[in-house]
Amino acid sequence: MINQDEVFVITEDDILKPADKGKGKGGGPRAVASAKGKAAERSTELEETVAERPVASARGRGRKNPAAASTLSLFVCGLGQLYNGDGRLAALFFLSEIFIVSFHYFMYMAWDRVRSFAHLFFVSEWEMMLYASSLDFCVIFFAIYNVAQAYRGAEARGGRFDGLHRPLVSGLASLCVPGWGQLLNGQLGKAVFFLFSFLLQAYLIALYLMSPLFRILVDIEPQRLFLDKAIKVGMAILFVTALSWLLSTYDAFVVARYTRRPRS
Structure with a gap:
């Protein structure tokens, strides 16, 4: 048993011993x-x-310029991807463009033979035009995707693009091709809209002038009623084309003129 009379004394040494051990x-x-x-x-x-x-x-x-990449792909499919360093994708786009151009040239030169062959399967010329038009509509989306992919690919490698800030260059670019000036201004959304409008209207005009659509509408009896409407639609398309052309040029010039350069 512990003796209650014993007294324990705690000194400073007893308190500082753990600290000394740590030291x-x-x-x-x-x-x-x-x-x-x-x-x-x-x-x-x-x-x-x-x-x-x-x-x-x-x-x-190396930093890539989205304006340069999209401009190259705007005129030659795959050239902007090649500029970005993506050779396989560039070859895919370029070969697709070659195939599309070759197919259209073949259809234009051998349309009478193809029509005679289609009649064996009870396919009328009007139905052939509808099938060809649906394919061409997909080609328009392919061309726009080619430009947008080149722009995004260059932006991923070189950072966000804020535009060239050159009003005269952007205005003249959109005057040549609607949407081109918007690409130079770094506005891909507007560029896609104007490019789609331009390509669609250009295709409809080519379809009206170079394809046998007008002759088909005249020859087929049920379609004669729509001939006057087709002429009116063609005139409306010309008006919308001119309007979008001017709007694209004005927008490209104004945006490049009044958009401030980012501070470095």
């Missing part, structure tokens, strides 16, 4: 704090090094 092992609380600080500095340096790697790799590949 002997690692240098005490100050050493622990300094070690934690060094570890934090090392982790920060590691994070900065990892963050700088993609930037360095992007610089090594």
Whole structure:
């Protein structure tokens, strides 16, 4: 049993003994704090090094200009993808364009033979025109996607594009091809809209002038009633084409004129 008369005395040495042991092992609380600080500095340096790697790799590949890439693909499918360094996709788009042009040339030159062959399967010339028009409508979306993909691919490699900020260049570009000036201004949404309108109207005009559509409407008895309507639609298309052309040119010039350059 413990004697209740005994008295225990606690001195400073007894209190400071744990701290002294800590000093002997690692240098005490100050050493622990300094070690934690060094570890934090090392982790920060590691994070900065990892963050700088993609930037360095992007610089090594070179910055790509979305305006240049989309302009190249606007005139030759796949050329903008080749500019972006994507050779396989460029070859796919280019071969698709070659196939589309060759198919249309073949149909234009051998339309009478194809029509005679289709009659064996009870397919009328009017139905053939509907099938060809549906395919051409898909070709319009293909051409627009080709331009948009080149623009986005260059933007992914070179960063966000804010436009050239050259009103005269943008205005003249949209005067030549509606939507082109919007690409130079960094407005892909507007460019897609004006390009779709332009390609659709250009296709309808070509369909009216170069295809046998007018002759089909005259020859087929039930379609004669729609001949006057077709002429009115053609005139409306010409008006809408001119209006969208002017609107695209005006929009490209005004946006490039009054849009401020981003501060570096």
